[in-house]
Amino acid sequence: MDQYDCIVVDECHRGYSLDQELTDSELSFRDETDYISKYSRVLEYFDAVKIGLTATPAVHTTEIFGGTSGLPIYQYSYRQAVLDGYLVDHEPPLQIKTRLAQDGIQFQVNEDVAVYDTQKQQLELFNTPDEITLEIDSFNRKVVNENFNRAICSELARHIDPSLPGKTLIFCVNDMHADMVVSDLNDAFQERYGEIENQAVRKITGKAHKPLGLIREFKNEQYPSVVVTVDSLTSGIDVPEICNLVFLRRVRSRILYDQMLGRGTRLCPSLHGPNDDKSCFRIFDCVELYSSLKSYTDMKAVVTNPNLSFGQLIDELASVTGDEQRQTIKEQLIAKLQRKKRSLKGPRAKTLEEKSGQNPESLVEQIQRATPDEIVEWFADKTNVIEFLDQKGGGNGVRFFVSEHDDEVVSVESGFGKGNKRPKDYLEEFREFVTGHQDEIAAIKLCATRPRDLTRQALKDLQIELDKEGFSETRLRVAWRETKNVEIAATIIGYIRNAILQTPLEPFEDRVNKAMTTILTSRQWTGTQRQWLNRIGKQFKENTLVDREAIERGQFREQGGFDRLNKVFDGNLSELLAQITDEIWGVAA
Known part of the structure; x- marks a missing residue:
């Protein structure tokens, strides 16, 4: 027990601290070990420092690893990882709504409704004693409507081509639902693109044949490029090529939801071609998942009902x-x-x-x-x-209502900010925020007036602050694209200057290219200086800002850092970096 000095537990949120003391009477006939958490007991056995690692800490995690404070000793957020370039961001969720999803599926009083029993594998008729309304969270859980699934799959086929680079992961309600979606997706893809690869769309659930082998194929082979699952792939897999996450099921836990999102966050260099890296991933929300996970303050009170499932x-x-x-x-x-x-x-x-x-x-x-x-x-x-x-009786079957109601997609919209605003309203909300807070948030004013005085750390702090308000480069880019019908890869500085000063929004790479051309032609540089200027230009494209801290990192540090490079530019490196920044943003010196 004293052979280890430090024990590191990965995915430590999976442990449970369900300890309970036994009463005197229970001690006489029950085993005490049944009431002690095996997870906690294993950890306590070793006289060592225990470090728990998890991306999704739960209540019991802090109880076991949190020490006296009960809080994590170190936190590194998803947003920070995106800003530091270790993970990719996601675009605002694309919300696909159908008519039935909006209105629900209704059966009238005294209506004969088909009910499918999975154990008997047969349809039976059920006469409804009352009016029944089934909302979107019951779709494919309590009621099956093929028209809903077909409408969704047809819309997905408009946005996803299984033959192109990038993979798709679809979360379904249950195994039967997964089978239906695989069939409907194949039909939708063939209708839109003609013949597709036979193995392009596959189901990977606990009931699939050799699921571990299928997971390896999903990770290492071109096909399957679209995988339909239930619970098997919510965590613990790493497939960097995943660019699309599709939610066809509601989830009850923010921890599980975050784990699902994590499948799309991995970096993937040259995914779309040489030097064309994966820059973000997309979310297709087909069951109003975002609204179901919003603040719970407007939830209805609990109604006591003995028939609750x-x-x-x-x-x-x-x-x-x-x-x-x-x-x-x-x-x-x-x-x-x-x-x-x-x-x-x-x-x-x-x-x-x-x-x-x-x-x-x-x-x-x-x-x-x-x-x-x-x-x-x-x-x-x-x-x-x-x-x-929730199964009734002693059999192993599940009973579903079978609906023949027609369905169609009625809207496909991206949800921006709080309340899922329209993209135009989101951009206006951003403009109001930055103009209204430029006097109290110094970095906003520096973006507008003197970008050369910004540091990389100040810019990161600003991006984190803006993210708390629902604003990020990715969301702003998509809102701009959907409002102006043009794709512009701008940076947060560009968006702020456009909002406050009405300066034109331009692709940041174009700004850097023009600035470096101006700098390179401004004087007679030595061959060595020109080579370093080209490297500095690439660094601007990658990091938005290049300051002393940036020159002390990576390839610059390996070749002497700021002090050595400063000598290359005759002691004028700081002023040179400031001049480049001014040229990028068109600010007069």
Whole structure:
């Protein structure tokens, strides 16, 4: 136990601290080890420093690794990683809405509705005693409508070509839904592009044949280029070529959601051709996921209903913020589990254990000991467990309403900023923010008046501050493209100067090229100086600003850093960098 000085636990959010003391009576007939978290016990066994690493810390993570403060000792945000060039940003989500998604699927009173039983593999008729309205979060979970899936897949085919560089990952509700989407996507791709590669679209779920082999193919081969999954690929895989994430299912956990987004953030050099790197990834939101994960302050109060499903109870537990309400939901969930476990005998108990790793009794006990946050996180990537618990009777089948309602795509829009504003409104909101805060945020005024006085650190701090307000270069670029119908790869400095000074917005690379041409022709440089000027120009293109800190890094540092390069330019390097910056932004010296 004292052989190790330091233990590093990666993905440490996966551990659980479900410890509980036994009463005197329980000690007489229950094993104490059943009530002690195996995860915590393994860590405590070793007399060493324990360091937990995770991109998505949960409540129990801080309890185990947070020390006396309960807080992470070091945090490095996704936004910071994007600014530092280690991850790529995503464009605003493209929200695909259909008529049924807007209005819901309705069955009238006394209507004969087809219901499909997956165990019997047959359709049965069900006469509705009341009017039934099923909203988008029930699609492919409680009701199957092929027209909805076809409409979505047809729209996706307009934006995704499976033969082009870049891969796509689609998250579905369950395995049956994944099969439908694979079929509908193949049809949509063939209709739009003609014949496509037979293996271009594949399903990778726990029920797929040799899923680990399929994952290796997805990562290492050209095909499959479009993969449809449920829970299998939410975390733990690294496929840098992923450029498109498609959400066809709601998720209950922000941790799970962030993990899904993480599949698209990897860098991928020369993805689209030599020196044409992956610059961002796209999100296709087909189930109003963004609005379902917004602030919970406008959520409706919980309505006590003995017929609530496990899925709905867990959704409510994830959505409601009040401690008293969450405790009520937890108690309802436990009571429902207690009733359910009476029917989980023999093969059904074994099935539950295969799906969840818990037998009925231990699952109830775990939920009793867990906090609401721990319950939500545990169920977050266990769609198959929730579906199993919601099955009626003693069989293993699931029953779905079958809808024949017609459907069509009614809108495809990018969601910008708070409230998913229109791109034009988003740009106006940005203009109002930077003009209204230039006196209190010094870096904004420097962008407008003296960019040469900005440092790279000050620019990063400004970008982080703007990101908190919902503004980033990627979102601004897309908003500008959708408003002006032109693609301009500008920088945050360019957007700020356009908003405050109405200076023309130009591609930043063009600005640098023109500035370096002016500098290079301004005097008689030596051959060595010209070579270094070309390198400095490339550094501007990569980093927006080049200051002393930039010259002390990377290739410049390896060849002597600022002091040596300053000698190359006769002691005038600082002034030269300032002149280049002025030329880039057209600022008079």
